[in-house]
Amino acid sequence: MKKYNDMKKNIQLIALLAVALLGACSGDKDKTTAEKVDEKPRVKLAEVKARPVEQIQEYTATVEAEVRNNIAPSSPVRIDRILVEVGDRVSKGQKLVSMDEASLKQTKFQLDNQKIEFKRMDELYKVGGTSKSEWDAAKMALDIKETAYKNLLENTSLLSPINGVVTARNYDNGDMYSGGEPVLVVEQITPVKLLINVSETYFTRVKKGSSVSVKLDVYGDEPFEGIISLIYPTIDPNTRTFPVEIKLSNKDQRVRPGMFARATLNFGTKDNVVVPDLAIVKQAGSGDRYVYVYNEGKVSYNKVELGRRMGTEYELISGVSDNSQVVIAGQTKLANGMEVEVEK
Numbered sequence: 374m375k376k377y378n379d380m381k382k383n384i385q386l387i388a389l390l391a392v393a394l395l396g397a398c399s400g401d402k403d404k405t406t407a408e409k410v411d412e413k414p415r416v417k418l419a420e421v422k423a424r425p426v427e428q429i430q431e432y433t434a435t436v437e438a439e440v441r442n443n444i445a446p447s448s449p450v451r452i453d454r455i456l457v458e459v460g461d462r463v464s465k466g467q468k469l470v471s472m473d474e475a476s477l478k479q480t481k482f483q484l485d486n487q488k489i490e491f492k493r494m495d496e497l498y499k500v501g502g503t504s505k506s507e508w509d510a511a512k513m514a515l516d517i518k519e520t521a522y523k524n525l526l527e528n529t530s531l532l533s534p535i536n537g538v539v540t541a542r543n544y545d546n547g548d549m550y551s552g553g554e555p556v557l558v559v560e561q562i563t564p565v566k567l568l569i570n571v572s573e574t575y576f577t578r579v580k581k582g583s584s585v586s587v588k589l590d591v592y593g594d595e596p597f598e599g600i601i602s603l604i605y606p607t608i609d610p611n612t613r614t615f616p617v618e619i620k621l622s623n624k625d626q627r628v629r630p631g632m633f634a635r636a637t638l639n640f641g642t643k644d645n646v647v648v649p650d651l652a653i654v655k656q657a658g659s660g661d662r663y664v665y666v667y668n669e670g671k672v673s674y675n676k677v678e679l680g681r682r683m684g685t686e687y688e689l690i691s692g693v694s695d696n697s698q699v700v701i702a703g704q705t706k707l708a709n710g711m712e713v714e715v716e717k
Contacts, residue, residue, distance in 0.1 A: 413714040416703035418667050421648045423695040426688045428640035429681060432569035436589070436632040439564050439620070440535055443555035444469055446528035450476065452548050452556065459542050463533045463559060470531040470556050477525045484518045491515045537561040540630065560630060565623045567599065567634055570614040578640045579604055585619050586637045589628065597621055597628065599636065645680060646689045651701040653679070653687060664693055665700035665707055667715070672700060674709035 451473035457463060494511040497503040541558035550556060567587065571579060585599040603618035619636055621628055654663045662679055665672040677692030693699065700707065707713065 413712050414703055414706040415716050416665075416667070416672070416700045416707070416713045417716050418698045419649055419652065419701045420696070420698050421646055421652075421693065423644045423646045425642040426645050426647065426681065426683075428575075428643050430571075430575070430638050430640065432571070432636045432638065434567040434569050434619075434634050434636060436565050436567060436621075436628055436630050436634055438537075438540075438560035438562050438630045439566055440537070440561040442534050442537070442559045444531050444533070444557040444559060445555040446472055446531065446550055447524065448528060449549065449551045450528060452544055452546060452550055454546050455542065455544065455556065457539050457542075457557070459539050461539045463537060463539060465533060465536050467533045468530050469533055469539075469559075472529045472531065472550070474529055477522075477529045480518070480522045480525050484522045487515050487518045531556065533559050535559060535561050538626075562626055562628075562630060563623050564620045565628050565630065566602070566621070567619040567636055569617050569619065569636055570609075570612065571617050571638070573608045573613045573615060575638075575640055576608070576615060579617055579638070583638075587619065587621060588635045588637075590633045590635075592627075646693050646695055646697070647683070647686050648689055648693065648699055649701050650682070650685050650687055652699040653677075654704050664689075665704055666693060667698040667700060667713070671710055671712050672707055674707075 453471040453473050455470050457469050463469065491511045491514075494503060494508055498505070498508040537559045538561075539557055540560045542556070543554040544550060544556050579601065581601055581604055583601045585601060587597045587599045588594060589597065599619040599621045601617060602620040605616040605618075608615050648664060652664050654665065655661075656663060662677050664675050664677050666675050675692045678690040680688030680690045682688075700713075702716075703713075
């Protein structure tokens with residue numbers, strides 16, 4: 374019996390010890406949890422200021438010819454002979470294509486007969502041998518035939534209206550021209566032009582005659598000088614942009630239509646806040662950019678509009694005030710309005 378009582382006491386003692394240990398563990402766990410709840414995210418800050426930033430914008434465009442002319446007759450006719458090839462330089466008034474002359478010869482024969490008939494009618498009219506209405510009808514018929522002959526003459530010998538380069542040939546000798554594509558295309562490439570679309574923000578700052586630096590992908594970083602030749606007077610309500618035309622003299626004809634170009638416009642300087650690129654946070658699922666701004670122990674999640682990238686810095690058009698402190702490390706644990714601890 375005594376042995377049983379001793380065993381019972383030992384079991385009770387073990388139970389009490391277990392309860393005490395569990396209580397102690399629970400207390401430590403609660404203490405650790407409390408410490409974790411009280412721990413604030415640690416961040417690094419950078420102080421940012423506004424400073425003068427060159428307002429440089431780059432625009433892309435495809436080079437276009439100054440003038441583009443389609444060479445084709447005004448009516449269907451067979452092509453007799455094409456006198457030039459693609460790449461040939463041509464002069465204004467130069468004969469490029471000879472068309473079939475069968476219709477021209479027939480019309481010339483009819484015109485000669487019409488002239489003879491009208492001469493006879495005119496002599497009769499002068500001596501009262503015919504009426505004024507008959508004379509008028511004969512004169513009208515002659516005028517119509519002369520116009521038809523003149524049109525055929527122009528469409529039989531196709532001339533270049535400009536000094537330029539043949540850039541396309543769509544037919545061969547003997548083909549029947551039936552409309553659609555022109556026989557030839559002649560383009561004037563001295564000068565050439567670019568057409569860019571500029572934000573309406575800069576409408577009052579774009580000046581006709583201003584110099585523009587142009588680079589072409591085919592020539593790498595070699596700059597070409599362009600001049601703003603035309604500023605369109607209206608704003609596109611959908612894109613909020615306006616077209617600007619830039620001309621390159623292209624005296625050496627190295628720049629050709631179709632080349633990809635980048636035009637850089639300098640709009641002067643403007644005081645804007647500049648931040649380290651480490652401060653920029655991209656919102657997942659959108660193109661929006663944000664910066665965490667620190668103030669009195671908390672951070673705010675500010676949407677920003679980016680300007681130029683300058684090495685390891687970004688110009689901000691809006692979103693952050695001058696003399697602010699921004700987070701440059703530790704953003705992954707942050708949320709808007711959260712209290713933070715600043716690393717020294």
